[in-house]
Amino acid sequence: MKTIITPILAIVAVLSTLTSCNNSNNSGALSNNNAEKVYVAPGDHDSHYAFISGGFSGNLTVYGLPSGRLFKEIPVFSQFPTNGYGYSEETKPMFETSYGFVPWDDSHHPDISQTNGKLDGRWIFINGNNTPRIARISLTTFETEEIIEVPNSAGNHSSSFITENTEYVVAGTRFSVPVPQKDIPIKTYKGNFKGALSFISVDPEHGHMDIKFQILMPGFNYDLSHPGRGKSHGWFFFTTYNTEEANTLLEVNASQNDKDFIAAINWKKIEEYVKKGGGTMMPANYAHNVYDEHKHTATSTMKKEVRVVNPSEVPGAVYFIPTPKSPHGCDVDPSGEYIVGNGKLSANLTVHSFTKMLDAIENKKFAGEAYGIPILNFEDVLAGSVEQPGLGPLHTEFDGQGNAYTTFFISSEVVKWKLGTWEVIDRKPTYYSVGHLTIPGGNSAEPFGKYMFAMNKITKDRYLPTGPEMEHSAQLYDISGEKMELLLDFPTHGEPHYAAAIPAEIIKNNSRKIYRLDENQHEKKTLSGSDVKIVRDGKNVHIYMTMIRSHFAPDNIEGIKVGDKVFFHITNLEQDFDVPHGFAIIGANNAELLIAPGQTRTLTWEPKQVGVWPFYCTDFCSALHQEMQGYVRVSPTNSNIELSWSLGED
Amino acid sequence: MKKAGIIMIVGALLLLGLFKFPLWNIMLGAPQYPEPLGMNIYIHGIEGVEEFDLQNIDGLNHYIGMKTIPKAEDMWEFSVFPIVIVFMVVLGTVIGLLGYFQKLNYKYFLGWFLLMSVLGILGIYDFNNWLIDYGSNLDPNAIIKVTNPDGSPMSYKPPLIGYQKLLNFDVDSWPHLGGYLMFIGMTLTLVAFWAGRKASLKPTTQ
Numbered sequence: 001m002k003t004i005i006t007p008i009l010a011i012v013a014v015l016s017t018l019t020s021c022n023n024s025n026n027s028g029a030l031s032n033n034n035a036e037k038v039y040v041a042p043g044d045h046d047s048h049y050a051f052i053s054g055g056f057s058g059n060l061t062v063y064g065l066p067s068g069r070l071f072k073e074i075p076v077f078s079q080f081p082t083n084g085y086g087y088s089e090e091t092k093p094m095f096e097t098s099y100g101f102v103p104w105d106d107s108h109h110p111d112i113s114q115t116n117g118k119l120d121g122r123w124i125f126i127n128g129n130n131t132p133r134i135a136r137i138s139l140t141t142f143e144t145e146e147i148i149e150v151p152n153s154a155g156n157h158s159s160s161f162i163t164e165n166t167e168y169v170v171a172g173t174r175f176s177v178p179v180p181q182k183d184i185p186i187k188t189y190k191g192n193f194k195g196a197l198s199f200i201s202v203d204p205e206h207g208h209m210d211i212k213f214q215i216l217m218p219g220f221n222y223d224l225s226h227p228g229r230g231k232s233h234g235w236f237f238f239t240t241y242n243t244e245e246a247n248t249l250l251e252v253n254a255s256q257n258d259k260d261f262i263a264a265i266n267w268k269k270i271e272e273y274v275k276k277g278g279g280t281m282m283p284a285n286y287a288h289n290v291y292d293e294h295k296h297t298a299t300s301t302m303k304k305e306v307r308v309v310n311p312s313e314v315p316g317a318v319y320f321i322p323t324p325k326s327p328h329g330c331d332v333d334p335s336g337e338y339i340v341g342n343g344k345l346s347a348n349l350t351v352h353s354f355t356k357m358l359d360a361i362e363n364k365k366f367a368g369e370a371y372g373i374p375i376l377n378f379e380d381v382l383a384g385s386v387e388q389p390g391l392g393p394l395h396t397e398f399d400g401q402g403n404a405y406t407t408f409f410i411s412s413e414v415v416k417w418k419l420g421t422w423e424v425i426d427r428k429p430t431y432y433s434v435g436h437l438t439i440p441g442g443n444s445a446e447p448f449g450k451y452m453f454a455m456n457k458i459t460k461d462r463y464l465p466t467g468p469e470m471e472h473s474a475q476l477y478d479i480s481g482e483k484m485e486l487l488l489d490f491p492t493h494g495e496p497h498y499a500a501a502i503p504a505e506i507i508k509n510n511s512r513k514i515y516r517l518d519e520n521q522h523e524k525k526t527l528s529g530s531d532v533k534i535v536r537d538g539k540n541v542h543i544y545m546t547m548i549r550s551h552f553a554p555d556n557i558e559g560i561k562v563g564d565k566v567f568f569h570i571t572n573l574e575q576d577f578d579v580p581h582g583f584a585i586i587g588a589n590n591a592e593l594l595i596a597p598g599q600t601r602t603l604t605w606e607p608k609q610v611g612v613w614p615f616y617c618t619d620f621c622s623a624l625h626q627e628m629q630g631y632v633r634v635s636p637t638n639s640n641i642e643l644s645w646s647l648g649e650d
Numbered sequence: 651m652k653k654a655g656i657i658m659i660v661g662a663l664l665l666l667g668l669f670k671f672p673l674w675n676i677m678l679g680a681p682q683y684p685e686p687l688g689m690n691i692y693i694h695g696i697e698g699v700e701e702f703d704l705q706n707i708d709g710l711n712h713y714i715g716m717k718t719i720p721k722a723e724d725m726w727e728f729s730v731f732p733i734v735i736v737f738m739v740v741l742g743t744v745i746g747l748l749g750y751f752q753k754l755n756y757k758y759f760l761g762w763f764l765l766m767s768v769l770g771i772l773g774i775y776d777f778n779n780w781l782i783d784y785g786s787n788l789d790p791n792a793i794i795k796v797t798n799p800d801g802s803p804m805s806y807k808p809p810l811i812g813y814q815k816l817l818n819f820d821v822d823s824w825p826h827l828g829g830y831l832m833f834i835g836m837t838l839t840l841v842a843f844w845a846g847r848k849a850s851l852k853p854t855t856q
């Protein structure tokens with residue numbers, strides 16, 4: 001035995017030496033005291049919030065930086081049994097769409113609202129990619145307050161990016177489709193399919209969204225977008241691929257053109273045109289779902305028309321900038337001068353100049369046109385290019401110090417380079433195939449620039465293995481020095497598609513701790529134990545219930561019959577931070593509820609079996625949490641037992 | 651004597667601060683309460699330091715069978731104390747004015763102070779009795795019963811003044827702004843007495 005063990009040990013020893021060589025960066029991190037740089041002592045707060053898209057989870061997660069600790073998952077586009085979002089009667093309307101109830105999505109790009117180009121921390125917006133939708137989340141309650149569906153769109157990918165005063169959130173379609181939808185051969189794609197770029201206005205006070213206009217662009221794929229800012233405020237830039245307008249085997253057929261386009265859109269010009277009545281109202285069908293914080297209830301309205309604009313009707317509003325090659329990210333630097341086209345199949349990284357673009361437009365130096373839209377000359381607009389920085393550039397963000405950071409998917413690295421000189425300053429490997437990266441405020445006119453984190457696309461996990469399916473990961477870098485320094489890996493939930501981050505000070509003092517009972521305007525609220533009642537309306541039974549440590553009122557209910565539809569309208573009477581109560585009942589076919597202090601929620605329960613069935617609180621709320629329970633007696637359909645309830649009687 | 655009269659009046663008027671500011675404050679902190687719960691005791695009632703503190707203190711106290719924190723109408727003290735304070739302010743002002751116009755001996759200043767001190771001691775005695783009742787007169791059906799090592803039921807009486815550990819809570823009980831104004835006011839009436847005495851002694855030594 002010994003003779004076998006020894007060589008094995010030797011091999012292991014050699015391997016571990018090799019591994020430690022490969023991971024020299026890690027031991028370096030320790031020797032550099034990087035552990036201290038991410039350590040947030042118990043009770044201390046992280047300096048930044050990071051809002052990381054959950055990708056296929058449909059949600060948004062909230063992390064702390066630099067610790068990488070997960071604070072919360074905010075349900076947005078996916079039902080969330082944890083608190084009953086999308087199952088309770090109040091939140092079900094959030095999932096209404098023209099396709100009916102769609103309880104899931106693929107959430108991609110969060111973006112924080114801005115005032116004068118700076119993050120103001122009021123709301124965060126995120127797109128649903130599959131069923132085109134844009135959601136607005138309040139950063140005082142950290143709850144989804146509004147979801148608007150986007151008609152004429154498919155694969156809502158080049159979203160949700162925000163202009164510098166949150167005038168508009170855009171929703172650009174990735175897939176072009178027939179507009180309006182119709183039954184036509186797919187082969188007739190070219191020339192017949194359209195790409196809708198939607199400009200959704202945001203009410204400056206309440207944040208309410210409204211689709212102001214859609215630009216019906218040629219049938220390319222619109223991948224990502226970015227607003228202009230500063231001097232380029234009023235413009236929006238969209239990367240395109242498949243300018244070939246292929247409809248099959250796109251990996252080959254959409255990669256033929258040496259250059260695709262960045263579509264430059266003067267939205268102010270189109271806005272003016274629309275204000276004068278330009279464009280046409282087109283029949284449409286899309287849902288607008290709004291959650292009222294005081295009614296604790298969402299309502300869904302179907303809208304029946306949308307204003308569309310044909311770009312050729314507004315001369316001087318839309319131009320194409322040729323950009324190599326199938327560009328993915330489209331990123332504008334904080335000054336608004338440079339537009340970075342991350343040509344994912346290109347060897348070089350292309351940077352356009354906004355000033356040169358205006359100049360070329362002024363002098364009408366066009367290389368041609370596509371569907372009536374002028375195409376500028378590549379050379380006339382080019383500011384410069386970063387030569388051979390890496391393979392497969394995807395996304396670029398900025399630190400506010402004149403540096404840009406680009407992720408390279410194929411070579412798995414982040415490259416820091418200088419705007420203007422285009423020289424590479426530093427490069428660091430990422431241990432995952434990297435997708436997006438985020439610098440707090442890096443998507444605004446004023447980046448905060450202390451940290452950068454890169455998010456993975458493909459995980460060959462560096463953590464303890466958890467089987468073939470695992471969570472994804474992000475890596476945090478310190479970018480305060482000349483060289484980037486890897487500080488931390490931390491797991492993320494779903495695919496961390498993109499993120500927005502912000503200094504904690506801007507948000508944390510506005511964060512709400514309770515809902516005030518005296519502001520509760522829920523139609524079915526019960527504000528005290530003495531207002532409890534049960535009302536039968538045919539087969540529907542409405543139970544107006546309260547919850548407080550450590551009992552429900554009522555806790556004994558009789559007279560319910562098989563075949564009834566029972567609505568538990570439950571109000572949490574607590575006014576104390578972090579005392580939600582849960583409600584769960586045996587045989588519920590939907591979910592439990594988690595009800596925040598001062599909130600009202602309704603769960604529907606359809607008893608199918610005769611018996612006496614318990615309900616209880618699911619969130620440990622006090623020393624007597626286990627005692628927080630009650631019974632519902634369910635009698636046969638033809639029984640004549642009277643509806644009654646009690647609390648505290650024997 | 652003029653100066654002494656003014657000091658006396660100012661001292662008496664400082665008691666009016668009790669109508670605006672709390673006399674006393676009790677704070678309850680614990681590791682799981684990063685923002686401690688607190689109550690401010692005014693002469694006309696008890697209020698939470700934060701809006702929902704009383705409700706939340708009651709919520710905690712019901713485990714050990716404590717009564718809920720009394721509303722103003724539940725205790726005679728909260729209707730009597732304001733009358734007593736108004737009376738003492740008027741009395742002090744009148745004495746001060748009469749002293750100012752030399753119509754009255756400075757010893758009345760000391761009289762006012764002694765009367766106020768007696769009333770104050772009675773007030774503190776009453777307050778302490780209330781704390782004892784609040785902290786030890788517990789519901790016999792209380793959910794949790796804690797006993798002292800000798801087997802007697804534990805009292806949850808907050809300290810009359812100062813700091814005390816009550817189970818997992820750190821309890822601090824100290825005068826608040828209204829109380830400090832009252833103490834300063836009372837001290838001023840003593841000062842007025844000394845000043846009046848000095849002024850009246852002067853002519854005899856000259």
Ligand SMILES: [Cu+2]
Nearest residue numbers: 581617621628
């Ligand atoms: Cu509970």
